[in-house]
Amino acid sequence: MEDFIDKALDMGAEYCELNKTEIERSGIELSNKKVKDISDLKGLMYSARVIYKKGWGNAFSFSDDMGALIKEAMNNAIAGDVMIQETKSVKKTFRFKTEKNPLDYSIEEKKDLTKSFFDEQETKLIKNTTIHYSDTVKKHEFWNSFGSSLKLFDSVCSATVLTYAQSGQHMESYFDNSSEHGGLEVIDGFKDKVQGCNKSVLEILKARGAKGGRFDIIVDPGLAGVFAHEAVGHACEADIVLSGNSILKDLESTKIGVDELTIGDNGKLNNWGYCPFDNEGVLAQDTTLIEEGLLKGFLHSRETAKAMGKKPTGNGRAQDLENRPIPRMTNTYIKPGDSNFEEMLEEVKDGYYLKDSYGGQVDTTTGEFLFNAKEGFVIKDNAIAQRVKGASMLGSILKTLNSISAIGNDIKFHGGGACGKSGQYSLTGEGSPHLLLNNITVGGAK
């Protein structure tokens, strides 16, 4: 590959990257213990990305004709003023350690394992339980004209359960998952989650709708992690900052949150957003975004780092070789504080305890965000009371960062989701302790 890079430079390219990815994926879906889908996928893709006449050109194909790919990428480049931050040459191989390598198990063994997770004690109210298993084993090789040569041998394993319960005309669903980098050890003990899921859906079936209004709320690590991701992480992506569409664009070194708040992003952590080097060959690092309430920095690709006079942070990620690397989060986390859960409850007379999330969305320009809670409980007189459903929280970034009145001393990372940005999806992990937030808009149908 190094020879092809030399040829690209001889032809006038100012910078060149070559990539090769190979993946093997198994997927199994069982619905009420019956096979719904079993599939096996093998994929291979090559790409060449160049800067030529100061413009970006990219080309991808399943064919390994790298000479033709480089030519196509150079033809695509439109003269411009692209500049990127250079880094030192790195030659390194990363292997994510697995205890039970998915490639060592037959598809039949994986199917039998998935079947073993079903709960034998289901009640008649549960109409359907679907369990989805998947594993992906990936090899990614990267070369660039700064002399870097990087390899990643990665494995991701996931089990998801989705349960549907119905009582009369009323129907509810609930899901849970175990998803991490690693082998089949990731889903050890998944049967417990399936049983928990069945229990929760029956409780939700009986729950009443949340009442909308402004309340003090405690959010669990699952929902607080989504808050760190949606409310802070996206607004810290440097391409959004550079385009003028981040509410944080002029606030570097400014106090934007409470003193106790520290938020970072770290692709080296072995959580769902693990990404030891990004799609531009920059090694992962622990990047501080907010330190003790002060906005410290942004997440960069090589190009945004150059434009802002910073070092790249290893966040130039692409969904695959067809797509452009852009600043994306890896594992975004809120640093634990010193409050415990009971102390937080003592502060809430009338509010909500919201847990985990079905997802969220943020408008980084206005700073408005919305998250839907997976589970909600009323807090009445400093104690957790009845379960409610359909609760979500709407807020604005800057107000909410100053509405945090306590940060828990517990931290938990969550994974399994894919974050969407500019039509690309990437695996991002979120970690946080419990948070207490004051005077938050809670949406509910009641």
Next chain:
Amino acid sequence: VSSIERLESYAKKRKIEFEIYYAKSNSLQCDIFNDEIDYVTSGQREGFSIRAIVDGNIGMACTNNLMKYKECIDSAIKIAKISGQNQFSSFSCPKRAPKIETFDKSLLNITIENIQDLIGDFKQELKEKDKKIKISKGFFSKSFSTHKIINSNGLDISEDFCSNSFDIENLTLPGGLSIEAGVATNKPITSEPAASWAERLLSLKNKRAFKGVQSIPVVLHREALAQIFGAVLEPSIDAERVIDKKSRLGINDEIFDKKITIFDDATMDMGLGSYSFDCEGTPAKRTEVISKGILKSYLHNNYSSGFLDNENTGNAWRSVSTKPYIETSNFIMQAGNHNVLETQDCLFVREIMGAHTIDQTSGNFSLGTVESFIVKNSERTAVKDTMIAGNFYKMIKNITEVGKDQKQCYSSNGYYLPSILVDGINVIGQ
């Protein structure tokens, strides 16, 4: 001998029921950053999946490495042997399909230079409305694809598709004003929508906070309705989900207000969701899904129509890496005769935030609103930090008026909807 012929010949040798789904596409994308194209990517994708039926059991394997076709077919057979009985697995028989126009042939000739010119036209028209308007971030994409289905029942068909889209993630004005806008079509794009996009952006000036919690009439613009239908209605009429008891909707149930009639129509010439045959080879059809508020048909593929013994509506979609799943083709709600967009004393919602958080099963939602306005005494005031919350199934029985503004929706390809006026929704502000 082409790679597909080699595949077919090897599948025949294994003496099994088989189906080969082959797809090839060429794509071109230009990224726009702060009014200029700053990134161009192009490439080819090619691959196939094979489904095999062995003793009534079905298995699937796929690859984009065409040299590995024997390994792929063997893998599908191996999977079929362990997948468990499924008497409703079957492959399509050859049938006469309607000939549908799916795209304007002139799309095939679009070059990077044409795209540069078009972006220039958009910029000019936007800046004529206000010279500070900027395309902060956007994408122009064009894709040409061919798919081909061959099976052991003698089916051997193929169809071409081509479309292009211009998606603006951030059309902005200084001071934190931004909208998402775009156009997706199977005809050449012109800069005609630019003026209306600029007007939408300019109308957001002087946003105010909405106060309190109120139950007031809400106008859901067709784009917001398309987002909500995509999240709740479409999965609920998917016959595979009905089989799995994931949908509570029954045929002849009165679901909507009786003003509502909805068709799924793959046979519409030049529709964005049109095709001559679906991804299993079933000829395209027009299906009445909702008739005067009553559910008349689910949407089917081969498996669900066999299982429920219903007519196959020809709604199978797939990619090389997925088994056939059910999706709408062109989803068309009949227009009403009311000028809903001019409604007084209401909250007008153009788009919603967090459509993917709507609970598909119960229909409960609490969503952020985007480009929303309070309309009072003929005055429209843009509002911020405003949520709407309610239940989808209750909401669609409380449709007060159906608009006459039925059009193709940008937020969901192939949706052709009018705007509606609804009651019984909670509006939550500060």
